[in-house]
Amino acid sequence: MKNSGRLIGVGTGPGDPELLTVKAVKAIETAQVIAYFAKQGRGGNGKAIVEHLLNAEKTLLPLYYPVTTEIEKTDEAYRSQITAFYDQSAAAVAAQLENGRSVAVLSEGDPLFYGSYMHLHVRLANRYPTEVIPGISAMSGCWSLAGIPIVQGDDVLSVLPGTMAEAELQRRLSDTQAAVIMKVGRNLPKIRRALEASGRLAEAVYVERGTMANAVTTKLSDRPEGEAPYFSLVLVPGWEAAR
Amino acid sequence: MKNSGRLIGVGTGPGDPELLTVKAVKAIETAQVIAYFAKQGRGGNGKAIVEHLLNAEKTLLPLYYPVTTEIEKTDEAYRSQITAFYDQSAAAVAAQLENGRSVAVLSEGDPLFYGSYMHLHVRLANRYPTEVIPGISAMSGCWSLAGIPIVQGDDVLSVLPGTMAEAELQRRLSDTQAAVIMKVGRNLPKIRRALEASGRLAEAVYVERGTMANAVTTKLSDRPEGEAPYFSLVLVPGWEAAR
Incomplete structure (x- = not known):
């Protein structure tokens, strides 16, 4: 039986790359897979902050929101699309973890403080070794x-x-x-x-x-x-x- | 006329030295003077977190609280002693700045979030070039x-x-x-x-x-x-x- 990889929620801080913690830098340098949420067709703010730490060895796993402001958040259609999206995103991350690869999920600011990472955390942290690296909040x-x-x-x-x-x-x-x-x-x-x-x-x-x-x-x-x-x-x- | 040094409030984070930001590490490595609040006879929690970054080149400027829990905080005697202490501490830091030396003031957690650094900031930031480096809060x-x-x-x-x-x-x-x-x-x-x-x-x-x-x-x-x-x-x- 293979060992599974590690899920790491990484706070990238508010924007200045020097406001990453030493621990976050090491986690990004070490993880085989870098996952991040982004709008369709965009690079993602978290990824822009850590761009200097990425290289061709890394597998990038962008997670594109299916909707952002097109539908009201109170709308049932929004809720069902976004829930399905988080389920699929968690499955994509889990597939990497099952293959023994560690996944760093980039999160602007602090991952557990209004961050999208939380949607992966509640779906995966009970099944895989997990670590959350706090970040400087906005x-x-x-x-x-x-x-x-x-x-x-x-x-x-x-x-x-x-x-x-x-x-x-x-x-x-x-x-x-x-x-x-x-x-x-x-x-x-x-x-x-x-x-x-x-x-x-x-x-x-x-x-x-x-x-x-x-x-x-x-x-x-x-x-x-x-x-x-x-x-x-x-x-x-x-x-x-x-x- | 000499140029004055830079006042830097440095968040040291909650305890783990790897939760310092990259910017905080650089500031501590660069500053000539490292100031920190501590109880009489103690090393100070902020200093313990950054111990690995200090060396014989640094001037250490400990600022020892005259009272901590000996007097009730609502007592007028506490208030006057602690105000005088912050005035003296600001003067000690200002003397270093006047000599052109940069002073990093260590602050556990985040400097402007319940931190003692704030007492120096309000006394000095209007007179010297000042920077605050946020830290991971407790x-x-x-x-x-x-x-x-x-x-x-x-x-x-x-x-x-x-x-x-x-x-x-x-x-x-x-x-x-x-x-x-x-x-x-x-x-x-x-x-x-x-x-x-x-x-x-x-x-x-x-x-x-x-x-x-x-x-x-x-x-x-x-x-x-x-x-x-x-x-x-x-x-x-x-x-x-x-x-």
């Missing part, structure tokens, strides 16, 4: 880039998706010391109103493409109204001394 | 070690200090998809009661010394009652599919 990359002390002492931090209803967002912003608002994009006008209503707009910092070459950091109140690109988030610092 | 190290998908999709994550009042902790645990409870230690019995009252005890996972050699991971409900050591936290996963 929020951590952004507050470090902006030099914003986010929490200290007994501060509560709330990580909030910008997709939530405006009243709910306002309530939560009024009930926390610090906040990170993710999934900003077209939700930015709503987020701005919720921040204003909760009295937190003056403190809020907007970061676009944090840690990437063309990053933008500004007080949200200084930014023009309107939508934001996908790679953006809003930070509300908690620590009083930092204000 | 919570990220723990959920990765335990293989627990913590948040997905539109989940809210609440990071809660275990020091808060029991009723408040219970309220917040009832009002979030995922939670990380920090500062566990002697607060563990209270935390257990708050989890039980909010109906979240069955999901809660206890991690002790996450990513260190002698780490312990167990369902909190399987752990004996009683206090916990300093390096411990409780994870409440949000993602439904992970349960």
